[in-house]
Amino acid sequence: MTGTQLMAGKNVLVTGGTAGIGKATAVGLATLGARVAITGRDRGRAEAAAADIRAASGNPAVDLFTADMSSQAEVRRLAGTILHAYPRLEVLVNNVGGFWAHRHVTTDGLEHTFAVNHLSAFLLTNLLLDRLKASAPARVVTVSSGAHATGRIDFDDLQGAAGYSGKRAYSASKLANIMFTYELARRLQGTGVTATVLHPGVVRTNFGTDDPASLINAMLPLMRPFMKTPAAGAATTIYLASSAEVDGVTGRYFANRKPRTSTKVSYDTAVAAQLWKVSTELVGLATVPTTRGAS
Secondary structure (H helix, E strand, O other): OOHHHOOOOOEEEEOOOOOHHHHHHHHHHHHOOOEEEEEEOOHHHHHHHHHHHHHHHOOOOEEEEEOOOOOHHHHHHHHHHHHHHOOOOOEEEEOOOOOEOOOOEOOOOOEHHHHHHHHHHHHHHHHHHHHHHHOOOEEEEEEOOHHHHHOOOOOOOOOOOOOOOHHHHHHHHHHHHHHHHHHHHHHOOOOOEEEEEEEOOOEOOOOOOOEOOHHHHHHHHHHHHHOEOHHHHHHHHHHHHHOHHHOOOOOEEEEOOEEEOOOHHHHOHHHHHHHHHHHHHHOOOOOOOOOOOOO
């Protein structure tokens, strides 16, 4: 099978695919022959991104879906639409995420960073799990960050109400991505669905511009020459989504297309189980079917 045919016949969903790493990931996977769906908050921007991806990849099979991933109702609506549109789903890339310097509250009453960076991926993955299992071998790839190393899951203040720090909230959400992936991999053993997580590197994107910290604004011009391009940042995501080298590899953290060791607390199975339980409660999966959405 040639490189351009590697993903032929496979359906892939990339959240946050209108710019940056997500868009570059979509281009890479479309170039490999996949049918790629991207999500974005704004329809006009998503349509423009989809057109760019089609042109850059030479693949017309690029679909777009709009959803505000901070809203659980929107995530549920997205899942239902995806289930209706794709009888099979071989790859889910949980890419959407961001940094917010100040504390914001979502329509569900949750802290925005935790809701977007962790809970949206947790909810969407669970809603699509039956379809992924039915499409096995299938893969769930989640984009985390090296910032997870300074993260801490504070179950007494997951919503940052006692004292919010953008850096602390971001690091905690990225640690949650890794612990979610490890726990998901344990739960998916024997299903043919793998779960991996990655650090893309420090990438030259519009990351954090919705609500930037003053320090980031000051440092960005100095940092830009040393930052990866979005295409370079997407390389590990594309590798984990497509490469035969990682067939069957699950519950692992990667950087620069190589397995790495994540921070010690990320391997704490008791904390991971508690995070899963709390996340389930926060997104209402205890009372809502976990793998079905209204179409």
